[in-house]
Amino acid sequence: xxxxxxxxxxxxxxxxxxxxxxxxxxxxxxxxxxxxxxxxxxxxxxxxxxxxxxxxxxxxxxxxxxxxxxxxxxxxxxxxxxxxxxxxxxxxxxxxxxxxxxxxxxxxxxxxxxxxxxxxxxxxxxxxxxxxxxxxxxxxxxxxxxxxxxxxxxxxxxxxxxxxxxxxxxxxxxxxxxxxxxxxxxxxxxxxxxxxxxxxxxxxxxxxxxxxxxxxxxxxxxxxxxxxxxxxxxxxxxxxxxxxxxxxxxx
Numbered sequence: 001x002x003x004x005x006x007x008x009x010x011x012x013x014x015x016x017x018x019x020x021x022x023x024x025x026x027x028x029x030x031x032x033x034x035x036x037x038x039x040x041x042x043x044x045x046x047x048x049x050x051x052x053x054x055x056x057x058x059x060x061x062x063x064x065x066x067x068x069x070x071x072x073x074x075x076x077x078x079x080x081x082x083x084x085x086x087x088x089x090x091x092x093x094x095x096x097x098x099x100x101x102x103x104x105x106x107x108x109x110x111x112x113x114x115x116x117x118x119x120x121x122x123x124x125x126x127x128x129x130x131x132x133x134x135x136x137x138x139x140x141x142x143x144x145x146x147x148x149x150x151x152x153x154x155x156x157x158x159x160x161x162x163x164x165x166x167x168x169x170x171x172x173x174x175x176x177x178x179x180x181x182x183x184x185x186x187x188x189x190x191x192x193x194x195x196x197x198x199x200x201x202x203x204x205x206x207x208x209x210x211x212x213x214x215x216x217x218x219x220x221x222x223x224x225x226x227x228x229x230x231x232x233x234x235x236x237x238x239x240x241x242x243x244x245x246x247x248x249x250x251x
Contacts, residue, residue: 001091001233002084002119002248005098007061007111009079015071016107019204021060021134021243023106024081026207028058031097038097042089046168051208055168056085057235057246059133061106071107079111082119082133082246086168086233121232122249124225126180133246135204135214136237143213145201148190154183160238165230178224186218193217206242218250 032039032050047053063079065072146153158181235245
């Protein structure tokens with residue numbers, strides 16, 4: 001289940017750090033911990049405590065913005081935020097509690113949620129072109145930069161995806177039929193970034209794992225439909241619970 005939340009920006013001016021995923025993760029975690037009696041029946045089948053629950057992801061705040069002092073200055077009054085999980089009850093309860101908070105501070109701006117929109121899942125077929133809602137982490141323990149066009153990059157994503165699917169679904173899926181997996185980055189995007197002397201890879205600081213290497217680009221993924229379904233809800237790559245690897249489908 002993937003939901004877009006429309007936010008009303010109350011502040012006339014304020015800057016939001018490029019990496020505000022940490023703030024959003026702490027917000028979700030605080031909601032779950034504060035109302036743990038409500039969340040416990042949802043979380044317990046998957047984790048002993050809130051920090052161990054990893055079956056969700058989310059985007060950064062989206063809206064028209066300008067770069068100012070190495071941060072984002074959002075110009076638009078209406079902003080959006082996307083959260084997703086294969087466990088619908090988790091998303092529902094997070095949104096219930098989120099809408100009870102009258103004012104939320106993100107960076108230096110104040111926002112409040114005003115409405116939600118469920119994003120319908122696409123038809124999961126063999127090849128899907130994705131837009132990254134947030135950078136993906138190839139491997140939380142890997143700090144070297146890998147070419148997104150390499151077999152190593154694709155293989156690492158495949159390994160982490162299957163590992164996480166086994167953790168979530170157990171032995172209920174025919175994994176031996178899910179061996180096709182090819183990650184193909186958008187070459188025009190890579191070339192454009194190269195011409196602008198911009199990097200698709202950078203370091204982010206996370207709450208649980210310190211600094212990690214991330215990658216941000218549109219891409220096509222060839223994979224089994226069940227893998228696409230899992231990625232749609234959970235994101236792709238490592239540490240998705242801290243907001244990395246969220247995706248949408250490019251029409």
